[in-house]
Amino acid sequence: MTEKMLVRALKGGKNTKIVTLSGKKITKMPSSLDKLPGLKTLNLQNNRISKVCSEISTLTQLTVLNLGNNLLEEIPEEMKYLISLKKLHLFGNKICKFASGACDGLQNLILLNLNNNELAWIPQEISRLKNLKYLSINHNQLASIPKELCFLKNLFELHLNYNQLICIPEEIKFLKKLQKLLLVRNNIEVLPKGVCRLKNLRILDIAGNIIQTFPSGFQNLKLRECYCEGNPLFLKEPVTAVQQDDVWSLQEITSRFIMNELSEKNPFVMQAITWHPLVRNIMSQRRKCAICEKYFLTIWLECVEFVPPSKKWKISRNLQLVPLQILICSYTCFNQRGPNLFGIAQV
Ligand SMILES: [Zn+2]
Structure with a gap:
């Protein structure tokens, strides 16, 4: 057939x-x-x-x-x-x-x-x-x-x-x-x-x-x-939050010290680190603070910055302001933030 x-x-x-x-x-x-x-x-x-x-x-x-x-x-x-x-x-x-x-x-x-x-x-x-x-x-x-x-x-x-x-x-x-x-x-x-x-x-x-x-x-x-319709995007709405103190673990304090010494090319720390590949591996997970530009490892504040979308973009209605994820190293830095940066309330 x-x-x-x-x-x-x-x-x-x-x-x-x-x-x-x-x-x-x-x-x-x-x-x-x-x-x-x-x-x-x-x-x-x-x-x-x-x-x-x-x-x-x-x-x-x-x-x-x-x-x-x-x-x-x-x-x-x-x-x-x-x-x-x-x-x-x-x-x-x-x-x-x-x-x-x-x-x-x-x-x-x-x-x-x-x-x-x-x-x-x-x-x-x-x-x-x-x-x-x-x-x-x-x-x-x-x-x-x-x-x-x-x-x-x-x-x-x-x-x-x-x-x-x-x-x-x-x-x-x-x-x-x-x-x-x-x-x-x-x-x-x-x-x-x-x-x-x-x-x-x-x-x-x-x-x-x-x-x-x-x-x-x-x-x-x-x-x-x-x-981006139908996403739970963060909206810019003011929330009052309780200020907390920064309490870091010893690991965080040590690693911040080492990472920042390394970024300033401290020869002593740079030489020492070559003997510790495991530490180097952990350090590769580091992130940078959006305010002071120093490094941190496991503790940070997640914030949102709202920026207007480019005028050239054709956008969906729920995107009046683009919420960007911003990571900050400490409350000290958080207090120096600009007017468009917000902490995320922990529910
Ligand atoms: Zn910082």
């Missing part, structure tokens, strides 16, 4: 470049595809295909493959033979994994559409899709993304709406060409500081997450559109 349909579709003879067999209730891919080595576009959308046939591996000239709305359960290994493929549509299947090696030959892939599947994780091998520009994995079950995804340095657009992401790796900063980042309806609590390094980012949509503040530096992004 399918073979006959293919024969009919092949009116152009052996030089056929495009085959469209969409919405034909096909359950099995036509195996005579191997008679079409010059095929460029294969559209099998809206069928009932649960497995790709092995003959697909002969289609080394294929540039577009549409298997959207079928019954595939994995990204098939055979994809690795499609070395000319530029666009791969696999939306609306039941895909829950990548077969091993599936990414190996897709060096020319530009677009990958995996919307509406059942993926709960992405393998590190995704980083092999070196030319990928558009990656869309909306409506899946991703709880995390591997940092290797951030090594796709040609990526322009990343769509991860409607998943279960709780965080985004700091390595996102490596996506230097990223222009559009969509993270609607996830469970993200904190945007990594790395987002502030995305110099080409123009559209950010984080609506429907649980973000309260933005990393400092966020206000300098050259966004055109920024949407």
